[in-house]
Amino acid sequence: MKMDISNKEDIELVMVKFYEQVKADPVIGFFFSEVVHVNWPYHMQKMCAFWENALFFTGEYEGNPIATHRYLNRLHTTTPAHFAQWMKLFEAAVDGLFAGPHADKMKQRSKAIAAVMMEKI
Structure with missing residues (x-):
């Protein structure tokens, strides 16, 4: 049985898994390698703080x-x-590692964030 997300370290695990998938993805990976050149340590720290x-x-x-x-x-x-x-x-990264109320909340918030981003940009 998978544990729920309970701390910063768990969030870091999700972010590492997610961005590993993103970097290799043919649909969105180029945003992180060709459109902008990401400072990965800074970006990971920022994303972990955001999700925490x-x-x-x-x-x-x-x-x-x-x-x-x-x-x-x-x-x-x-x-x-x-x-x-x-x-x-994002959902695959969360689901691959965790299950529970915080994992569900993370996925729900990500959907809401994506909807706002699409509307605002």
């Missing part, structure tokens, strides 16, 4: 993800298909 705050209300995240994604969209148009692939990979 989203799940556990730590207040550790500072940033403006909508502005960041608007900038990315100016560099290369993001489409509903890109967001759908992002969701598919």
